[in-house]
Amino acid sequence: MAITVVGSVAFDSIETPSGRQERCLGGAATHFALAASFFTEVRVIAVVGEDFGPEQQSVFDGRSIDTTGIEHVAGKSFFWEGSYLENLNEAKTHNTELNVFATFEPKIPEAYRDSEFLFLANIDPVLQRRVREAMPDVKLVAGDTMNYWINDHRAALLEVLKGLDILLINDTEARVLGGDKNLVKAARAVMALGPKLLVIKHGEYGATLFQRDAPSSTFKAPALPLEEVVDPTGAGDSFAGGFFGYLASQKELTPASYRHAMFYGSVMGSFAVERFGTERIRALTRQEIDDRFELFRALTHLG
């Protein structure tokens, strides 16, 4: 079943201990769509400026990604510059230029309306809510957010959370949003705000799935021990793409589906960080995904 995703398509300039990359195509919707496209059809809603040309479009071409909903307007695309020199788990932002994103009004193409899955990537919760309300018939809605929205746009974010089935955030975000240092208590507080399922991503320590109505069904996916994390940008969005893409590919959602989705999320996140930007995911094959899935199984199963 098809997923509609709304989020940023952006240019990123990134510096990590492995090097520096100027203006590579990024943005949450880009990373999510590429990862999810290995599992199902993805439809993107975003806005780009005149600097988004055929080279950028080619990142999406030849995949099961519908870009009809990427609006082209006058001006420059969203631009982000950041580094991970001190800490690979947390980006230091040097520059953010919203550009065309400052006046973004998401429009949903008619052909997207039968999407059964909706992913609200990390953008202004006002926009997330607008898209959610414009697609009332979707079967499953997942979303992401960040500390900026949690701290400074809490009221708008709380409205979004009410309409979410699944929220994917990291440790720090969960602690701040849930108002508790303890992750289990924070998770419970977050799920009381709306989401039935909560995925907390722990970076190099994997991720945990909490279930509001089945506290004993908590499930953990590992992260792959990697010798080099070239670029963490987009790892969380790639996790979300693998997780939600897998779910959307299933005829029926069973408890086992969610466990497998957690593994596919971790698998896609582990590939994403191996090279700068979207480079690794673009070069990926389905066979590599399946092989790594088995690696994750060996890493965690008693056998």
Place this chain on the structure above:
Amino acid sequence: MAITVVGSVAFDSIETPSGRQERCLGGAATHFALAASFFTEVRVIAVVGEDFGPEQQSVFDGRSIDTTGIEHVAGKSFFWEGSYLENLNEAKTHNTELNVFATFEPKIPEAYRDSEFLFLANIDPVLQRRVREAMPDVKLVAGDTMNYWINDHRAALLEVLKGLDILLINDTEARVLGGDKNLVKAARAVMALGPKLLVIKHGEYGATLFQRDAPSSTFKAPALPLEEVVDPTGAGDSFAGGFFGYLASQKELTPASYRHAMFYGSVMGSFAVERFGTERIRALTRQEIDDRFELFRALTHLG
């Protein structure tokens, strides 16, 4: 098969967000022995002062723990005072009194000499080495250490590492000892110093087993998501006790034995933190251990 453990038997005064406990029996050898005694016979080498009386002895009694090697001398036992008010993952030490430990000369009782397993708990590497050399015929030697020895007694510690089969340390210790921020590279550097196997404990994120001669056999055990960590003191020693105790209980050590040992280590660590000091482990039953092992399986296995 029996394990001989050398390490501290101490009094701990501990403050955590859950409360404060004065002078409860602790020490690495105590926590290790109690946890391991659920799996095999444990023989303790340590020194205590006149403040160690029948009440303290009763902690070991009625279990498969031989305390012949706990030497009683004039003076006061090792005393540690610390708190975890800011961070449950790292103790803040307020006071350390070595007392009788300052002049400790480990003596190995004759009845301990046929032990096939040896655990060198976290003490001065000079003492660890002395015990290791006095027991040349053991089948498997594991040990622990801490940043103080890594930083200020490195030469002595390196001698110990040469004689270790398995080292169990935490993330920070691994990064410092291995000289690399990346855990996979740090692990490789640490194993080049001697240990064939390395267990890195990640606190609330579980633990990873690295194998020098089988890099693809890395294995991860989760930690249990807990709503309240009452007292983290001794969690690492309890992990080591469950891990090494299980190994010592096995007729043959297969790759699967090590994976199961990782789970039993995590299980014992998860119990240890539920109450102050040794309280939870002392009240534990084998059935509870087995039930929690199954909980860990459900937490990680795709099913």
